[in-house]
Each structure stands twice: as C-alpha cells, then as structure tokens.
Amino acid sequence: MLLKxxxxxxxxxRFATETLEPxxxxxxxxxxxxxxxxxxxxxxxxxxxxxVVPVRLAADRxxxxxxxxxxxxxxxxxxxxxxxxxxxxxxxxIEMRVGDALDLPFPDNSLTMAVGRATLHHLPNKALSLTEMxxxxxxxxxxxxxDMRRDAPAHLLERFTQMRASADYPPTHVEEKVTxxxxxxxxxxxxxxxxxxIYSPSxxxxxxxxxxLLKKPxxx
Numbered sequence: 001m002l003l004k005x006x007x008x009x010x011x012x013x014r015f016a017t018e019t020l021e022p023x024x025x026x027x028x029x030x031x032x033x034x035x036x037x038x039x040x041x042x043x044x045x046x047x048x049x050x051x052v053v054p055v056r057l058a059a060d061r062x063x064x065x066x067x068x069x070x071x072x073x074x075x076x077x078x079x080x081x082x083x084x085x086x087x088x089x090x091x092x093x094i095e096m097r098v099g100d101a102l103d104l105p106f107p108d109n110s111l112t113m114a115v116g117r118a119t120l121h122h123l124p125n126k127a128l129s130l131t132e133m134x135x136x137x138x139x140x141x142x143x144x145x146x147d148m149r150r151d152a153p154a155h156l157l158e159r160f161t162q163m164r165a166s167a168d169y170p171p172t173h174v175e176e177k178v179t180x181x182x183x184x185x186x187x188x189x190x191x192x193x194x195x196x197x198i199y200s201p202s203x204x205x206x207x208x209x210x211x212x213l214l215k216k217p218x219x220x
Contacts, residue, residue, distance in 0.1 A: 022205050024056060027117045027146050030211070032062045034113070034142055040065030041112025046101050046133065047119025048072050051081035051094065058090045066112075071099040101129045106136040113142050120147040120212075121177045127189035133214060134192055140218035148209045149200065150177035156208045183210050 031043075040063075045053045048070030057063045072078050078096040085094050099105040101116070102125055114133040123129045133143040157174065178186065180200050187196045192214055200210040 023146070023209070024052065024117065026206050027053065027115075027144075028056050028060060030146070031057065031113070031115060031144060032060060034144065034213075035063060035066070038112060038140075038142070041138070042067050042069060042110070043113040043115060044069045044071055044104070044106065044111050044136070046071050046104070046114060046116040046129070047122065048096070049074070049077045049081070051078070051085060051096055053115070053117055054094045055081075055084060055088065055090060058093050059088070066093070068094045070094065070096045071101070071104065072096075073098065073100055102132060104132045104136050108135055109138045109141075111136045111141060112138060113144070115144045117146050118148065120145055126178070127186045130186060130190040130192060130212065130214065134190070134195065134216060137214070137216040139216055141216045143212075143214040145212040145214075146209055148174075148177045149180055150174050150182075151179040152208045156205065159205075160208060180210055183212060187212060 043054075043057065043066055045051070045057075045068065048054060049072055051070040054068035054070045057066065057068055070078065070081070075098055078098065082096060085091055085096070097105060101119060101123055104114075114136060116129075116133070120126055120129060130143075130145070133145070137143060180198070183198050187193055187198065195214050195216065197213045197215075198210060199213070201207045
C-alpha cells in the first residue's frame with residue numbers, strides 16, 4: 001500500500017520539479033556515485049509519482065545504459081508524468097508502472113538498483129518496504145532510500161516550511177517521519193542490519209534527512 005498524495009498530480013509535479021530540486025540533485029548525485037561501480041541494468045524508483053527522479057536520471061550522461069521503472073500506486077500521478085517522458089525522448093528507457101511499495105511487482109533478484117526518495121514516511125509498514133526492496137535486488141544490487149527526519153534541526157525544518165509555502169504547499173507533517181534512531185530500528189525489524197548502512201549529514205540541506213543504503217551480497 002502506498003498512500004496517495006492529497007494534492008492534484010499537476011500541483012505535485014510542479015512542487016516536486018521545482019521546490020524539491022535541491023534534494024533531488026543530492027539524491028541523483030548519490031545514485032550516480034553508486035552506479036559508477038556497477039554494470040548498467042534496471043533501476044526502479046519506488047513511489048515515483050510523476051517520474052521526476054527517473055527523468056533526471058535518464059538525462060544524466062553518467063547513467064547511460066540504465067533502464068528505469070517508475071512505480072506508484074496512483075495512476076493519475078503516473079499519467080501526469082508521461083508527456084514529459086515522451087517529449088524528452090525517454091519512452092524507451094523509462095517505464096511507468098502501477099505498483100505497491102509493500103508488494104513490488106518484480107521477481108526476486110531481478111533489479112540492479114531500487115531507489116526511493118521521500119516515499120518511506122508515507123508507508124504503513126516501513127520495514128516491509130525495505131524487505132521488498134532488498135528482495136527484488138539481484139546479487140550485488142543496491143537499494144537507496146532517502147527520507148526526512150522527524151528529529152531534523154529546527155532551523156532546517158523552518159527553512160523547508162518556507163520553501164513549501166513559496167510553492168503554495170502547506171507545512172510538512174513531521175509526526176509521520178522517523179528519527180535517525182527509528183531508521184536503525186526499521187532496518188533491524190526488516191532483518192537487514194548486516195546489509196545496511198545508515199547516514200545523515202551533519203550540516204546543509206541534506207541534514208533534514210537520512211540515507212538507508214542496502215547492498216545484496218554478490219554471488220561468489
């Protein structure tokens with residue numbers, strides 16, 4: 001189950017494309033860094049909404065050779081993103097597919113990478129979503145989750161609130177986010193502690209959130 005965004009798809013697309021760009025660029029940079037040591041394959045963006053992340057990845061020359069699948073439970077979000085994908089000529093590299101973050105529509109060991117930006121906090125069973133991301137990874141595959149911290153510094157939360165207001169978006173619901181300690185607990189609940197690394201920057205906009213990196217061992 002992936003909860004629907006309460007705003008219309010057109011409003012969310014504008015918000016995600018413009019206001020969330022600083023975090024998207026951090027996310028894209030991290031994915032690009034991880035991909036350097038990998039053979040290009042398939043990368044699923046979980047909770048893709050209008051496909052902003054797959055489009056940014058497909059436009060990045062460092063990600064040439066990769067194929068992207070945007071997964072979201074809301075067909076209206078997916079449909080909103082299709083015209084941009086077609087206009088940019090990415091239709092052969094980006095597939096938009098209805099799917100549940102808690103029951104991913106992929107076989108075991110089938111994806112090179114699975115990523116999710118600002119999706120985890122929406123999910124009623126966060127640990128299961130991590131288990132699902134790990135399940136679909138091929139041996140040697142990587143899953144990357146970026147999300148916001150409930151215990152982020154107050155001045156950064158205020159800055160984020162101002163950025164949302166400038167886009168005519170209400171303040172974020174901090175209570176639905178997780179703390180850094182709770183992120184560690186989720187990984188443990190998912191049974192993935194030995195395969196996971198959790199990190200949160202100490203300064204800058206990135207300190208609003210955290211990263212969960214999962215690595216499936218390669219076959220020997």
